[in-house]
Amino acid sequence: MEAQEYIESGTLELYVYGLLTESENLEIAQLAKTNTEIEQEIIAIERAIVALSSSFSPFHSVTNFEKIKAQLELKHAKVIDMKPASRLSEYAGWAAAVLMLLGVGYQTLQLSQTKEKISTLGNEKTKIEREYAFLGQKNAEVEKNLTIVRDIKNTGVTLGGQAVSPKSFAKVYWNKETKTTYIDAAGLPKPPKGMVYQVWALKLSPVLTPTSIGLLSDFDANDQKIFAVKQTDAAEAFGITLEPAGGSLTPTMEQLYTLGKV
Structure with a gap:
């Protein structure tokens, strides 16, 4: 597969998100070492995700930004200019989709846990009601027996x-x-x-x-x-x-x- 085919297929985005298999990850990492265009594309995708994440996260100080920048430079030896805005929008769409899926997954988990808690509370309520009814019956029996014992007739x-x-x-x-x-x-x-x-x-x-x-x-x-x-x-x-x-x-x-x- 040619470099341009990798770029257009979306495989590099999956690589950055960590969604490829181990063998596929090794293949892309090896290709990035020998192909500058692939390496630059990976860096551009990572930058797009960082930029999008910043819009959802609390403001980072200059110092924190420089640390992130230094880590990127350390990983790839050099930092290149961002791709044109059209590519950034494409990557932003990918990242937004991933964030949305994560959000939906989290909400689904929360809903499932809430339903489980409601079910547990319902079972506990039923158990308490049964115990209350049983104790009420026993109390009625005791009251009846006391009436028998106390009846002066x-x-x-x-x-x-x-x-x-x-x-x-x-x-x-x-x-x-x-x-x-x-x-x-x-x-x-x-x-x-x-x-x-x-x-x-x-x-x-x-x-x-x-x-x-x-x-x-x-x-x-x-x-x-x-x-x-x-x-x-x-x-x-x-x-x-x-x-x-x-x-x-x-x-x-x-x-x-x-x-x-x-």
Whole structure:
């Protein structure tokens, strides 16, 4: 390729911008050493970029300008006059295009990062809303349980541990007017797999008569361990036994965990 063909092809501009491959860069550098016209063209392109960059950058002092000029002279051994204005405009167009592409790339990166931050904030907001709703539900449960405990119309019946589990205990909150009944089972151990606690309302005379009023299902899931059971019409005592999953028709007395009189 002739020198003029190199100049008109735009290859020298790509060389100055550092956009050529390593082998192409070596080829142009070697050619510039032996061809004055190529060397001068490269210098003219570099000067055009420096001139354009100065228009976008803060003002340089004379000293800084002389340093830049000295570096150019040091690189190429001599400094020649600028090409005519038409060539300068051409190079300025190339440089402006590169600056514009860089600007667009930077803005695209910023937009992508902004979208990512917005997405992250959205996920955090959703997570906080879920946690807030969960805490609100738990707070409502606590308030409800406190209402049960504080209701002076509820008769509190303490159930003590029996032979199978002496350290166990529970408490019944029974409203004789509304017949609603709640069991506080916080003093019972976790039931074995396949087993469930069953609550019995007991009549003691003339004979012992147990009536099932409910199972303490989902024992692990109930954090407060306060369970609502069936309405109780009449009871002289309450007991809790450990039964197979699904409950039993009659209490297994060997598995009587707690018992207490009204």
